[in-house]
Amino acid sequence: MALALHMPTAGCEHLNSETVEQIRQFRSSPTNGIDPNFAQYTCLQCSMPGSFPSLDKHFSETQHGFAVGQKSVYCAGCHDLVYDPALLGNGKKRKLTETSDEDDSYLTANTAQRPCGRSGVRGLFNLGETCYMNAVLQMMVHNPLLASYFLGMGHPIHTCPISKEPEKKDDASDEEEQASEDQDQKKELQVCVACGMTDLFSDVTMVDQPLPAHAVNLLFASWKNIPQMSGKGQQDAQEWFMYIIDRLHEAVAQYSTPDQTNSVNEANGIPPIDKQCVCFFHKVFYGRYNSQIICDTCHTVSSREDEFSSISLDFKKQVKRKKKAAKDAAAAAASAATNKADKPPLKIAIPNLHECLRSYTAPEPLSPEQYNCTTCDARRSASKQTRLRKLPAIMCVHVKRFGMKQAGSGVWLPEKYEGKLEFPLQLDMGPYTTKPPSPMATTTNGGETKPDAYMYDLDCVVVHQGEHAQNGHYFAFCRQDNKWFRFDDEIVSATTTEDVLRQEAYLLFYSLRSLEKV
Amino acid sequence: MATRRPHGSLLPNSVLDTDLWKRFYSDEEITADIPPPVKASTTMATSGAADSKSSISLSVADQEQAISYILDQSIESILHDILLDIHQEEKIARMQTAVIELEQRPDKQKSAHDGDNAEDEPVESDAAILEESGQYQLKGNPMKTIKHIRCPNCRLRRLLYPRVGFNARPVPDPTEQYCKTEPMIIIDKHDVHGQRKKGVKVKGQAKGKNRKKNDPASPTSENSDPLTPSSSMLNDSFEFKEIDYPAAKCPNRDSHLGDHWKSVNVFATHLNGSCYLKKDRAAGREANAKIGGTPRDSRASSPKAGTNGVKRKADDETSGGNKKKQKLGEVKRNDKKGGSGPSRLKEVNNANDRSAASPLKEVNGDTISVTPTKAMRDASSEPTLKLKLKTGGDATARKKPTKMGKKA
Numbered sequence: 001m002a003l004a005l006h007m008p009t010a011g012c013e014h015l016n017s018e019t020v021e022q023i024r025q026f027r028s029s030p031t032n033g034i035d036p037n038f039a040q041y042t043c044l045q046c047s048m049p050g051s052f053p054s055l056d057k058h059f060s061e062t063q064h065g066f067a068v069g070q071k072s073v074y075c076a077g078c079h080d081l082v083y084d085p086a087l088l089g090n091g092k093k094r095k096l097t098e099t100s101d102e103d104d105s106y107l108t109a110n111t112a113q114r115p116c117g118r119s120g121v122r123g124l125f126n127l128g129e130t131c132y133m134n135a136v137l138q139m140m141v142h143n144p145l146l147a148s149y150f151l152g153m154g155h156p157i158h159t160c161p162i163s164k165e166p167e168k169k170d171d172a173s174d175e176e177e178q179a180s181e182d183q184d185q186k187k188e189l190q191v192c193v194a195c196g197m198t199d200l201f202s203d204v205t206m207v208d209q210p211l212p213a214h215a216v217n218l219l220f221a222s223w224k225n226i227p228q229m230s231g232k233g234q235q236d237a238q239e240w241f242m243y244i245i246d247r248l249h250e251a252v253a254q255y256s257t258p259d260q261t262n263s264v265n266e267a268n269g270i271p272p273i274d275k276q277c278v279c280f281f282h283k284v285f286y287g288r289y290n291s292q293i294i295c296d297t298c299h300t301v302s303s304r305e306d307e308f309s310s311i312s313l314d315f316k317k318q319v320k321r322k323k324k325a326a327k328d329a330a331a332a333a334a335s336a337a338t339n340k341a342d343k344p345p346l347k348i349a350i351p352n353l354h355e356c357l358r359s360y361t362a363p364e365p366l367s368p369e370q371y372n373c374t375t376c377d378a379r380r381s382a383s384k385q386t387r388l389r390k391l392p393a394i395m396c397v398h399v400k401r402f403g404m405k406q407a408g409s410g411v412w413l414p415e416k417y418e419g420k421l422e423f424p425l426q427l428d429m430g431p432y433t434t435k436p437p438s439p440m441a442t443t444t445n446g447g448e449t450k451p452d453a454y455m456y457d458l459d460c461v462v463v464h465q466g467e468h469a470q471n472g473h474y475f476a477f478c479r480q481d482n483k484w485f486r487f488d489d490e491i492v493s494a495t496t497t498e499d500v501l502r503q504e505a506y507l508l509f510y511s512l513r514s515l516e517k518v
Numbered sequence: 519m520a521t522r523r524p525h526g527s528l529l530p531n532s533v534l535d536t537d538l539w540k541r542f543y544s545d546e547e548i549t550a551d552i553p554p555p556v557k558a559s560t561t562m563a564t565s566g567a568a569d570s571k572s573s574i575s576l577s578v579a580d581q582e583q584a585i586s587y588i589l590d591q592s593i594e595s596i597l598h599d600i601l602l603d604i605h606q607e608e609k610i611a612r613m614q615t616a617v618i619e620l621e622q623r624p625d626k627q628k629s630a631h632d633g634d635n636a637e638d639e640p641v642e643s644d645a646a647i648l649e650e651s652g653q654y655q656l657k658g659n660p661m662k663t664i665k666h667i668r669c670p671n672c673r674l675r676r677l678l679y680p681r682v683g684f685n686a687r688p689v690p691d692p693t694e695q696y697c698k699t700e701p702m703i704i705i706d707k708h709d710v711h712g713q714r715k716k717g718v719k720v721k722g723q724a725k726g727k728n729r730k731k732n733d734p735a736s737p738t739s740e741n742s743d744p745l746t747p748s749s750s751m752l753n754d755s756f757e758f759k760e761i762d763y764p765a766a767k768c769p770n771r772d773s774h775l776g777d778h779w780k781s782v783n784v785f786a787t788h789l790n791g792s793c794y795l796k797k798d799r800a801a802g803r804e805a806n807a808k809i810g811g812t813p814r815d816s817r818a819s820s821p822k823a824g825t826n827g828v829k830r831k832a833d834d835e836t837s838g839g840n841k842k843k844q845k846l847g848e849v850k851r852n853d854k855k856g857g858s859g860p861s862r863l864k865e866v867n868n869a870n871d872r873s874a875a876s877p878l879k880e881v882n883g884d885t886i887s888v889t890p891t892k893a894m895r896d897a898s899s900e901p902t903l904k905l906k907l908k909t910g911g912d913a914t915a916r917k918k919p920t921k922m923g924k925k926a
Contacts, residue, residue: 006614006617006618006621006670007610007613007614007617008613008616008617008646008653008654008655008656009649009653009654009655010655010656011613011656012656012659013655013656013657013658037591037592037595038591038592038594038595039594039595039598039599039602071602072602072606078658078659079659080609080659080661081602081605081606081609082609083606083609083610083613088610114671115672115698116669116671116672116674116697116698116699117698117699118698118699118700118702118710118711119699121702121709121710121711123709123761125763125764125782125783126783127782127783127784127785127786128783128784128785128786128787128790129786130786144534144535144538145538145539145542146539147534148534148535148536148537148538148539148542149539151534151536152534152535152536152537152538152539152540153536154539191769205534210711210713210759211761211764212761214764214766214782214785216766216767216768216769216782216785217769219785219786219789220768220769220770220789220794221769223789223794223795230795231790231795232786232787232789232790264551264553264554265554280539280543283542283543283549284542287549288551290554290555292555303554303555387555388552389551389552389554390549390550390551390552391549391552392549393542393548393549433552434552434553434554434555435552435553435555485702485710490709490715490761491707491708491709491714491715491761492709492710493704493708493709493710494702494704494710512548512549514548515538515542515548518538518541518542518545518548
């Protein structure tokens with residue numbers, strides 16, 4: 001929308017709509033010779049590839065005009081890359097946006113111009129130990145999908161049935177005087193989290209103010225709706241995230257019985273789902289995993305499926321495994337290097353996200369004490385495997401950094417596991433699903449499986465600072481137009497991608513890449 | 519492997535697409551169920567892949583050549599993508615500027631010519647031309663024809679470098695008004711607007727700020743830059759504001775008559791207390807006593823805390839210079855005592871008391887206060903109130919360990 005404003009009709013004086021069409025066709029033709037993995041430019045007329053100087057030479061000889069790359073166009077007349085408005089839009093389908101020009105003119109005539117300012121960098125005031133909330137909220141505020149929902153009238157606050165209740169109460173009490181007290185209390189309890197969230201989104205996006213925003217209404221709604229987390233005090237960000245999206249879903253819940261999935265499930269021995277929420281938040285935040293237990297004796301498969309809002313990874317186990325592997329490697333290296341009198345190479349074991357996910361989805365053995373096979377009707381050893389069946393649009397990866405440790409006296413004490421976990425900027429969840437793409441699948445039947453279907457991009461990193469499990473400070477790193485910022489309550493500061501990747505992440509939020517093609 | 523993608527094509531979040539969620543919600547494919555696992559999924563289909571791979575054999579020289587080709591191409595592509603992003607952003611901004619400058623032209627021409635003949639002249643600048651069809655067409659390369667970048671929204675010139683901090687440059691023309699979308703400011707302990715958290719003192723800038731205060735002629739807004747030419751110190755013309763805590767309306771309106779406003783930094787405390795959860799001071803004290811965190815009669819013993827009194831007296835007697843030195847090290851401890859100490863001391867030295875009061879605020883402002891246990895947490899909300907009221911000295915005595923706990 002903003003891109004279309006004040007743009008010249010063409011990318012340069014040499015480009016016209018015919019050439020643009022030609023370029024489009026050239027790009028979509030399978031024999032254009034452009035390798036999608038590399039940056040290459042080929043002449044539009046004769047498909048001659050080359051560097052800019054060689055293309056310039058070619059153009060002066062042949063009077064050809066343009067060279068086409070995968071994402072850009074080189075113009076011989078300008079000796080420069082040109083960006084035509086018609087070619088920039090990524091070919092997005094704007095079915096609903098491009099309704100009519102009438103609407104647009106009506107909107108511009110009746111709305112105030114959006115003031116300029118540094119956008120997307122509003123801090124959030126700490127309301128008194130609410131950094132757990134602020135960190136998660138910054139993630140939500142910076143997510144284009146959620147922003148679209150809350151600012152695009154996804155939740156109509158003026159007609160919200162939950163928030164309206166108190167107003168109704170006044171009318172009702174006039175009519176029926178003896179409004180019972182417990183009914184009053186029931187009404188009082190209803191404060192809508194989605195309304196609080198909408199409130200916050202509209203507040204945060206006001207760019208003309210350098211002052212931070214505050215989430216007072218949301219905090220109150222959160223306390224009312226999540227009684228176990230109410231009260232001033234430090235809380236776990238992941239726990240709050242789980243509760244808040246659950247409450248958001250409750251605010252707009254819609255249930256239906258999925259037909260398609262059930263028939264597939266029954267064929268595979270998975271108990272059918274009788275009630276499934278189809279609300280927006282379910283679609284955004286909830287995935288489903290499938291866990292199979294296969295009896296070692298009779299090989300009976302028992303399957304069950306559960307919803308998840310975050311994938312919890314066992315960080316401690318992974319660190320241990322990594323350390324052991326490093327020790328073995330070091331020992332092996334040391335024994336090999338003794339003759340050469342070299343120092344064994346110091347390997348620092350940093351687990352990475354892929355290893356964690358692999359161990360999350362790997363089969364794990366169950367001892368006979370843990371499993372009772374119904375077919376054999378006896379306790380059997382078995383293997384259990386959890387894999388992802390349905391992936392959410394916004395995926396929360398939770399690195400378990402808090403646990404309990406038994407002290408010498410036998411008392412269990414909370415403990416925090418510190419240390420780095422390597423995480424990628426882009427994450428392909430394909431291998432961790434119930435149908436991992438085989439290495440051949442992408443080449444042989446590319447029509448059926450989309451290579452990018454389960455590709456995720458890192459959106460936000462929430463970090464817990466402090467050595468203790470019981471206290472500390474949360475701050476978040478969020479991406480605003482491909483630049484990373486650190487959101488530490490009120491203070492928002494610019495940072496680099498390298499710095500983000502260096503963090504000891506506690507929560508990682510990835511969002512589905514195919515969203516941009518919707 | 520993931521396909522190559524420049525960051526520029528990621529979903530931007532500065533442009534709001536209000537229908538994205540509807541499209542997402544109606545898209546049934548996007549988060550569709552993945553087919554359930556095949557019952558005998560243990561066998562791996564590796565044989566086929568191995569066959570096809572083994573059929574190709576490369577000599578060492580060929581492999582070397584292939585590797586160096588791929589490496590070259592990859593590095594080239596990575597550099598290309600980075601540069602393309604920047605070039606595209608810059609050029610599009612300039613293309614828009616060309617149009618904006620031309621769009622503003624007709625008004626100027628009409629006012630100048632004051633007649634019909636203005637319409638006959640083609641509306642054009644060095645960079646663009648308005649065609650008869652009403653469309654704007656570029657002339658030449660905007661990278662060469664356009665000197666400044668204008669904001670497509672407010673049509674004011676954009677600042678290309680921040681006013682202060684990392685990568686700062688003097689404002690090109692201090693008399694001109696610039697678009698408010700300025701580059702992000704990067705200074706330690708400051709946010710992107712050049713503001714800092716309330717109570718955070720920064721060595722270099724504290725000085726600059728004081729100078730600012732002494733100079734009454736200087737404007738407070740950062741936009742109306744002072745007309746005085748910027749000297750060697752860039753910081754002189756920039757005011758580092760402190761973020762002040764605004765008040766917010768309490769959403770728990772049932773418990774109050776009319777609106778109730780509270781400073782945002784104590785909001786959780788406010789809701790926690792008499793307003794909503796009723797976990798007020800008395801309740802906190804009772805709970806504390808129950809679990810044996812702080813004895814109920816702890817207040818009785820606090821005035822006797824001899825060490826406090828002695829230290830305070832010593833402070834009062836020392837000269838100003840000496841005190842400042844001490845401040846660096848023991849600011850919080852001493853000043854807190856000053857603030858919440860017995861009123862007798864306040865009378866002794868008024869000025870000293872005032873100086874002691876401001877770091878006190880700093881303590882209050884530090885809302886990310888971290889307490890070791892839940893029991894202490896309840897206790898910590900209590901002293902915050904007490905410090906403000908400057909009552910009993912035990913507040914400091916109890917507050918101290920919690921603060922220490924944070925640092926530990």
